[in-house]
Amino acid sequence: MTVREPGAAVRGWAEAPVLVRTPATSANLGPGFDSLGLALTLYDDVEVAVTGGGLEIEVDGEGAEVADRGEGHLIVTVLRRAFAELDALAGTDPGRPPGLRLRCVNRIPHSRGLGSSSAAIVAGIVAARHLHPAGARLDDAAALRLATEIEGHPDNVAPCLAGGLTIAWTDAGGPRSVRLDPRLDEVTALVPEQRLATEQARGLLPETVPHGDAAANAGRAALLIAALSGGLGGDVLLAATEDRLHQDHRAPAMPESAALVARLRAAGLPAVISGAGPTVLVFTSAAQVDSMCAEVGNGWHIHPLNVAPDGARVRHHGSSLRP
Structure with a gap:
């Protein structure tokens, strides 16, 4: 579904498109089941813009076959979820953005264990907090919580958000992680x-x-x-x-x-x-x-x-x- 409209600032929504780069990730790393994750230098690029109306999705590379899913596209679903979360955090409702334009250049292989879904989820969340009028309210801890809720576990989303080597766990307060700089070459x-x-x-x-x-x-x-x-x-x-x-x-x-x-x-x-x-x-x-x-x-x-x-x-x- 494609409606081409120029970018527009609507009731406080960001006028300029936001371009997010997300890394591939490898989870578990052998013994660290559902806890260890490593960010890798293979990237997806996602550009999102609020437009005057409609929904436009363009995908190059991996996942091009799902470009026609409309509102069912994973990144669109995440954007809607993140916008709703920001509405709740701000206690205000700027109204649904009239239109969205999504462009993806995907290099992370899909369904291969390199965190392609986590990269899409994190891209949607990061883009949402740069587009939404109250985006600053979604801090890193809240972003990790939301990404984990959508993905189901934090081992891939944690390094995708933080980079490096991460140790993730969940306690009564929700998912948490710490980041380390591994001394690891290629x-x-x-x-x-x-x-x-x-x-x-x-x-x-x-x-x-x-x-x-x-x-x-x-x-x-x-x-x-x-x-x-x-x-x-x-x-x-x-x-x-x-x-x-x-x-x-x-x-x-x-x-x-x-x-x-x-x-x-x-x-x-x-x-x-x-x-x-x-x-x-x-x-x-x-x-x-x-x-x-x-x-x-x-x-x-x-x-x-x-x-x-x-x-x-x-x-x-x-x-x-x-x-």
């Missing part, structure tokens, strides 16, 4: 053609786990924080990325990914399933992956990446979207 994402819905992957997890496995994962998660914060590599990082809680249970849904993780780890490389999969994340350079396990290139898209130091950011006025 990481490598190995992305297959296969897609896997997060809901399908979660459905394979057991209701309970043995106490020994839970204890082992707790120790490995603590070791992983120490390894990433202290720049420890080699055998320490390999041991720190061992998981007993979720990867083996999800293996039937992504046998090629599970087999690749096993091959890489047997070669001494700290490899894990990224998020719910099926992407494989390796804590080393693409060159080292290739030299130690050369056959990995068959059927896999290899992305050499770094840790993104920043989370979602509004780009300077005058920046333009580029595929």
Whole structure:
């Protein structure tokens, strides 16, 4: 559905478009199930403008097939939710924006375990607080809470908002997170053609786990924080990325990914399933992956990446979207 209208300041809504860049993220990182997350240097760009009427959606790259979902598009849904949240926080109602124009350039693979839905959710929230007259009332804590409510868990949205390495948890006050700067050089994402819905992957997890496995994962998660914060590599990082809680249970849904993780780890490389999969994340350079396990290139898209130091950011006025 497309109605083209010029940008317009309507009852206090921002006149200029807002352009938000959001990073890909990898959650779990092996043992840190539903708690650890890492922001990566692969980005989606989203531009949102309040217009005189209608709804216009344009998508380049990943997710172009869902550009015609109208109000059902995830970012539009998030924008509406965030606008309503801001109305409630301000105690005023500026009225529904008469129209919206949404343009997306998506580079984060969809349904591959690299946080594409979190990137869309965070982009919608950040754009909303720059467009809404009361946007300043939605602070970082409120943004994390809202993003977690929409996504269902904070492990991906936390690094997407904050950048770096995050530890997220939920207590009586809602979701919270802390951010760390890992001493980590290049990481490598190995992305297959296969897609896997997060809901399908979660459905394979057991209701309970043995106490020994839970204890082992707790120790490995603590070791992983120490390894990433202290720049420890080699055998320490390999041991720190061992998981007993979720990867083996999800293996039937992504046998090629599970087999690749096993091959890489047997070669001494700290490899894990990224998020719910099926992407494989390796804590080393693409060159080292290739030299130690050369056959990995068959059927896999290899992305050499770094840790993104920043989370979602509004780009300077005058920046333009580029595929």
